[in-house]
Amino acid sequence: MNDKPEKLIDKKGLRLDGRKPDELRPIKIEVGALSNADGSAYIEQGKNKILAAAYGPREVHPKHLALQDRMLLRCRYHMAPFSVQERKSPAPSRREVEISKVIRESLQPSIFMEYYPRTGLDVFVEVLQADGGTRCASITAAALAVADAGIPMRDIVVACAAGKIEDTVVLDLMDEEDKMGSADVPLALMPNLNAVTLLQMDGILTLEEFEQAVNLAIEGCKKISVIQKETLKAKYVDVKEVEE
Amino acid sequence: MSSVITRVKQKQIAQLIEKGKRLDGRELTDYREITIEQGIIERAEGSARVLLGKTEVLAGTKIELGEPFPDTPNEGVLTVNAELVPLASPTFEPGPPDENSIELARIVDRGIRESKAIDTEKLCIEPGKKVFVIFVDVYVLNHDGNLIDASALAATAALLNTKMSKYQIEDGEVKLTSGYTQLPVKKHPITVTSAKIDNKLVVDPCLEEEQVMDARISIAIDDDDNIRAIQKGGNGYFTPEQIQEAAKTAKEKAKQLRKKLDW
Numbered sequence: 001m002n003d004k005p006e007k008l009i010d011k012k013g014l015r016l017d018g019r020k021p022d023e024l025r026p027i028k029i030e031v032g033a034l035s036n037a038d039g040s041a042y043i044e045q046g047k048n049k050i051l052a053a054a055y056g057p058r059e060v061h062p063k064h065l066a067l068q069d070r071m072l073l074r075c076r077y078h079m080a081p082f083s084v085q086e087r088k089s090p091a092p093s094r095r096e097v098e099i100s101k102v103i104r105e106s107l108q109p110s111i112f113m114e115y116y117p118r119t120g121l122d123v124f125v126e127v128l129q130a131d132g133g134t135r136c137a138s139i140t141a142a143a144l145a146v147a148d149a150g151i152p153m154r155d156i157v158v159a160c161a162a163g164k165i166e167d168t169v170v171l172d173l174m175d176e177e178d179k180m181g182s183a184d185v186p187l188a189l190m191p192n193l194n195a196v197t198l199l200q201m202d203g204i205l206t207l208e209e210f211e212q213a214v215n216l217a218i219e220g221c222k223k224i225s226v227i228q229k230e231t232l233k234a235k236y237v238d239v240k241e242v243e244e
Numbered sequence: 245m246s247s248v249i250t251r252v253k254q255k256q257i258a259q260l261i262e263k264g265k266r267l268d269g270r271e272l273t274d275y276r277e278i279t280i281e282q283g284i285i286e287r288a289e290g291s292a293r294v295l296l297g298k299t300e301v302l303a304g305t306k307i308e309l310g311e312p313f314p315d316t317p318n319e320g321v322l323t324v325n326a327e328l329v330p331l332a333s334p335t336f337e338p339g340p341p342d343e344n345s346i347e348l349a350r351i352v353d354r355g356i357r358e359s360k361a362i363d364t365e366k367l368c369i370e371p372g373k374k375v376f377v378i379f380v381d382v383y384v385l386n387h388d389g390n391l392i393d394a395s396a397l398a399a400t401a402a403l404l405n406t407k408m409s410k411y412q413i414e415d416g417e418v419k420l421t422s423g424y425t426q427l428p429v430k431k432h433p434i435t436v437t438s439a440k441i442d443n444k445l446v447v448d449p450c451l452e453e454e455q456v457m458d459a460r461i462s463i464a465i466d467d468d469d470n471i472r473a474i475q476k477g478g479n480g481y482f483t484p485e486q487i488q489e490a491a492k493t494a495k496e497k498a499k500q501l502r503k504k505l506d507w
Contacts, residue, residue, distance in 0.1 A: 094346045101343045105459075108479040185474075195481035199461065201474035202358045207495060210471050211488055218484060 008165040008177055015177070017046075021170040024160070024220055029141070029231040031148050039149025043141040046174050047131035052141035054149040056121035065120075070113040072120040075104035077138055079127040099135050106139050106159065106188040106198035112152045121151060132175035133161045139188050139198065140224055147232055155190035157197055158228055160220035162187070162213040164205060169212045171220045185210070187217040191225045254456040258442035267452060268297075273493055275448045280397065280505065282405040290406025290427065294398040297450060298388035300332075303380060303398035305406045305427075309418060310377035312368065320367020320375040324353035326382040326395060333387035347477070351392055352382060352399050354473040355433040355464035362403065363428035369411070369418055376408065378427070389451035392462045392475075396435035400507070403429050432507035433472055436494035437462040440480060445490055447497060461490045465498035467507075 009015055019025070025046035033042035037053035044050075060066040077100040081087050092100075103125065111121070123145060125138040136159035143157040163173045165181035178184055183203025189196055196218075205213060260266055270276070276297030285291035288304035312319055326349035328336045341349070356362065367376040380402060382395045406427035409420040439449035439457035449457060458480025464473040471491060476482065482490070501507075 094341075094350060097343050097346045098350050101347055102476075105477060105479055109481045190481065193481075194483060196476070196484060196487060197481045199474055199476040199482070199487060201471065202354050203472070204358070204466075205471045207469070207471065207491055210491055214484060214487060 008180060009168055009170075013168075015165070015170065017174065021168050022216060022219070024172045024223060025174060027224060027227055029144065029227060031144055031231050031235040037145065037149070039145045039147065039151075041141040041144035041148060043137050045131075045133065045137040045140075045172070047129055048127070048134055048137045049129040050125060050127050050134065050137050050141050052123065052125045052138065052145040054121060054123050054142070054145040054151070056149065057116040057119035057151070058122075060118070060120035066118045069117050071111070071116040073104055073108055073111065073113065073123070074120060075100050075107065075123045075125070075142070077103055077125045077127070077135070079130060079134070083127050083130045099138075102198055102200065103135065103139055103142060107143060107146065107157055109195065109197050110143065110153045110155050110157045110190055111146065112154070115152055121146070121149075130175070132173050132178040133186065135159070135198075136161050136186050136188070140228055144228060144232060148235070155192045155195075156225070156228060156232070157188050157190055158221045158225040159186065159188035159198060160217050160224055161185060162217035162220065164203065164209060164213065169209060169216055171216050183209075183213070185213045185217055187214065187221065189218055189221040189225075191222050250455045253452060254441075257453060257456055261441055261444050261446060266446065268450065272444065273447045273497065275497070275501070276450070278397070278501070278504075280401050282401055288402075289408065290402045290404070292398050292401030292405055294394050294401065296390060296394040296397070296448070298386060299390060299394045299450075300384075300386035301391065301394040301398040302383040302385055303395070303402035304383070305402050306379045306381070307406070307408055308377045308379065309369070309374060312372060312375040316364075317372035318368045319364035320362070321377040322353070322357060322362060322364065322380070323377060324349050324356065324380045324382065324399065326352065326384070328384050328387070328391075332384045336384075336387070347475075348391055348395055349382065351435070351462055351473070351475045352380070352395050354475075355396050355435050356380070356399060356403070358472040359431045359433035359464065359466040361400065361429055361431040361433055363430050366428045369413070374418060378403075378406070387451065389454045390437055390448050392460075393435050393437050393448060396433065396464065400429075400432055400434075403427060404432075404507075431466050432502065433464045433466055434498040434501050434507070435462050435464045435473075436497045436501075438490045438493060440478075440482060440486065445486060445493065447493060461487065463491055463494035465494055467502070469495055469499070471495075
């Protein structure tokens with residue numbers, strides 16, 4: 001636990017896992033990973049392993065929560081007890097409640113909520129293994145799950161964090177960098193609309209560093225978005241081939 | 245909230261903002277009148293009541309003995325909680341904290357924690373075993389919008405007003421003695437919230453503005469103009485340009501408030 005590395009960035013400007021400051025971790029995405037869900041996705045980003053599922057549009061329970069003019073979106077972000085070093089109690093923590101809220105608010109602007117009045121869309125995210133940046137990877141997967149469920153959307157939301165370690169602004173922080181670095185800026189984007197739907201920050205940044213971090217995170221989102229969209233398309237190309 | 249009334253109001257508010265005006269006559273980057281009263285709850289170790297226009301928030305601090313977190317054995321512990329008590333608004337209901345009060349508490353917590361406002365090392369009694377635990381309880385008494393900025397102000401003001409009992413260690417036991425010292429507060433974070441309404445940003449949204457806003461962004465600024473914490477909220481989005489605009493405004497507004505409050 002306490003064998004802290006001396007430096008997060010070496011003399012050559014490389015990070016603990018050998019990445020350059022503006023390099024993403026390896027990403028693997030799978031669409032339709034679960035058969036029961038209306039839509040689902042699985043993402044690996046670094047050591048993060050996250051499953052997302054979308055159920056809906058469906059009847060809202062309890063009924064009184066239903067909205068007369070649009071769909072009700074609910075999100076639950078949850079971490080498995082074995083996903084982190086010290087066992088996490090399965091009961092929802094305050095952190096999980098907050099992240100569930102910001103994930104919902106990051107997806108909501110992308111969905112045509114008014115197409116399905118009086119119905120509900122439930123998005124469930126389970127973090128099976130955490131390695132820093134879980135909320136961003138969760139959003140990337142959750143947006144794919146919603147798309148896979150066939151819900152009409154303005155854009156597919158994608159998320160990535162930037163931050164600061166050892167006075168350098170870097171992309172896609174992993175666990176050690178998140179814990180020992182000096183700032184973390186998770187950001188979600190609708191890439192075609194250039195609209196930021198999630199933005200949080202903690203640590204310390206000057207105004208200039210913050211602007212750099214936001215721009216770097218946006219670049220990261222755009223790179224992930226390409227992988228995300230290719231994965232979604234690939235699923236349906238596969239289906240077509242089987243039919244032929 | 246999208247009742248007919250708020251939709252009618254949305255038009256009115258948007259038209260006003262287009263002309264650089266607001267319902268209550270403020271400019272787009274004006275705060276409402278701020279009043280802070282400290283030390284109004286004698287039983288609390290520290291307290292402060294903040295009036296931000298008609299929004300009213302009371303924060304109280306309590307100090308207990310406890311154990312440090314394993315990863316920070318030499319530091320005291322900070323715990324922030326927020327209660328949206330039912331007397332403050334017709335929309336607040338009794339019961340366990342919902343996501344809104346949890347989010348509020350965590351935004352206030354991050355502002356204080358990330359700016360290292362409290363010198364937590366001075367709260368350590370015995371490394372790894374005994375430290376002081378500072379509880380900040382934010383109590384919303386009247387909701388007229390922008391609970392985040394009002395709560396953050398109240399929390400910092402209450403910490404500045406907090407007195408710690410002196411203590412002695414006798415046979416390994418901590419004994420509180422007479423006399424008090426001031427809680428060591430090093431930084432004074434100020435959180436500035438902007439709301440996006442009809443593609444324009446307004447600072448310190450009142451309740452009616454919050455009901456029609458697309459999204460909000462809250463930015464905590466420390467004594468040296470650094471950004472320490474940010475939270476976007478609401479169902480809308482910001483353009484990257486709007487984010488930078490909000491950050492610049494937050495820096496300027498925090499500076500003005502700091503001067504006014506003498507923090």
